[in-house]
Amino acid sequence: DGGITQSPKYLFRKEGQNVTLSCEQNLNHDAMYWYRQDPGQGLRLIYYSQIVNDFQKGDIAEGYSVSREKKESFPLTVTSAQKNPTAFYLCASSPSGESTDTQYFGPGTRLTVL
Amino acid sequence: AQKITQTQPGMFVQEKEAVTLDCTYDTSDPSYGLFWYKQPSSGEMIFLIYQGSYDQQNATEGRYSLNFQKARKSANLVISASQLGDSAMYFCAMREGWNTDKLIFGTGTRLQVFP
Numbered sequence: 082d083g084g085i086t087q088s089p090k091y092l093f094r095k096e097g098q099n100v101t102l103s104c105e106q107n108l109n110h111d112a113m114y115w116y117r118q119d120p121g122q123g124l125r126l127i128y129y130s131q132i133v134n135d136f137q138k139g140d141i142a143e144g145y146s147v148s149r150e151k152k153e154s155f156p157l158t159v160t161s162a163q164k165n166p167t168a169f170y171l172c173a174s175s176p177s178g179e180s181t182d183t184q185y186f187g188p189g190t191r192l193t194v195l
Numbered sequence: 196a197q198k199i200t201q202t203q204p205g206m207f208v209q210e211k212e213a214v215t216l217d218c219t220y221d222t223s224d225p226s227y228g229l230f231w232y233k234q235p236s237s238g239e240m241i242f243l244i245y246q247g248s249y250d251q252q253n254a255t256e257g258r259y260s261l262n263f264q265k266a267r268k269s270a271n272l273v274i275s276a277s278q279l280g281d282s283a284m285y286f287c288a289m290r291e292g293w294n295t296d297k298l299i300f301g302t303g304t305r306l307q308v309f310p
Contacts (some may be wrong), residue, residue, distance in 0.1 A: 114298075123199070123286055123300030124240075139297065169238060183230065184298060186240035 083108045085187035087172050092192045094166075102157045102190045104172030113155035114173040114184060117141060124171060130155055131177075159192065166194045198222065199289050199301035206306050208277045215262070216272040216304045218287030227291045229270040230298065231261065234284040243285075246270055277308045 085106045094100045106113065112131045116124040126139030130149040144163025149155050155174075159166045171189045175182040200219045208214035220229065231243040246254045246261045254261045262271040274281055287301045 121302065123288075123302050124298070125300075126297055129297075171238075171240060173240070183242050183245055185242060186232075189238040191238070 085172060085174055085185060087170075087187040087190050089190060090188065092190055094192070094194050096194055097161045099161060100159050100166075100192065102159065102170055102172075102192070104155045104157065104187060105153055106155075106172075106174045106187075107153060108174055108176075108185070109152070110174035110185075111152070111177050112175045112182070112184075113149070114175075115139075115145070115147065115155070115157045116171045116173065118169040118171060118189075127157065127170075166192060168192060198291075198299045199287055201287055201301035201304050203304045204302075206304055208274075208306065208308055210279060210308055210310050211276055213273060213275045214277055214306065216274070216285050216287075216306065218270045218272065218301060220268050220270060220287075220289050222268075222289065222291050224291045227289055229261070229263070230288040230290070231259070231270075231272045232286045232288065233281075234286060234303070236283070240286070244272065274306075279308050279310065282306060282308045 088103045114129040115127040118124050125141050127145050128147040130136035133152050136147050136149050146158045169191050172187045173184040175184045198221050227248045229246045233241045244254050244256045244259045244261050246263050253263050258275045260273045284303045284305050286303045288298045290298050
C-alpha cells in the first residue's frame with residue numbers, strides 16, 4: 082500500500098542530544114514537509130522540500146535540520162539548539178508542491194526530551 | 196492577526212445528526228486554497244475536503260461538505276449523519292497564493308459524537 086511512514090512512533094531523548102526522525106513515502110510525491118504540533122495548537126511548518134537536494138525553511142526552522150538525498154526520504158534532525166523540542170512531529174508529502182495539491186500526512190512521532 | 200480562526204474549541208453532536216464546524220480566514224491574496232483535516236486520537240492528520248478560491252461550487256466529499264462564503268471569508272465544514280467514529284480534532288487550513296507550499300492551520304475544534 083502507498084503511504085507515508087514515520088518512525089519511531091514514540092521517542093525519548095535526554096536534553097542536549099541530537100535526534101533524527103525518519104519520514105519515508107512511496108507515493109512518488111515530489112514535495113515533502115515537516116510540521117510540529119504542540120498541545121492545543123495547530124501545526125507549524127519547520128522545513129519543506131520540493132525536489133531532491135533542495136529544501137526551504139518554514140516558520141520555525143531554528144534548532145532543526147533536514148536533508149533530501151532521495152525522493153522517498155526526508156529525515157528531520159532535532160538538534161540540541163532547539164530550546165523546547167518536546168512535541169508531536171508530523172511529516173507530509175504532496176504530488177508536486179503546487180498550491181492546489183493536497184498534503185498527505187504520516188502517523189507522526191511523539192518526541193519527549195527528558 | 197490570525198490567518199485561520201476556529202472559534203469552537205469543542206463541539207458535541209448526537210449520532211446521526213449534522214454538525215457544522217466553523218472556520219474563518221484572513222487573506223488579501225485572491226488565490227488561495229482551504230483544507231479540512233481530521234485528527235483522531237492516534238495523531239495522524241487525515242485529509243477531508245478542499246475548496247479553491249475560484250471554485251464556483253461548494254466542495255463535497257461523501258458526508259463532508261464545505262459551506263464556502265467568500266465574501267464573509269468563511270469555510271465551514273458540515274458533517275452530515277454523524278458517526279461515533281467522527282469523534283476527533285478537526286483542523287481548518289489555508290494555503291495562500293499559487294506558488295507557496297505553506298499551509299497555515301487553525302487551532303482546531305474537538306468534536307465529540309455521542310450515542
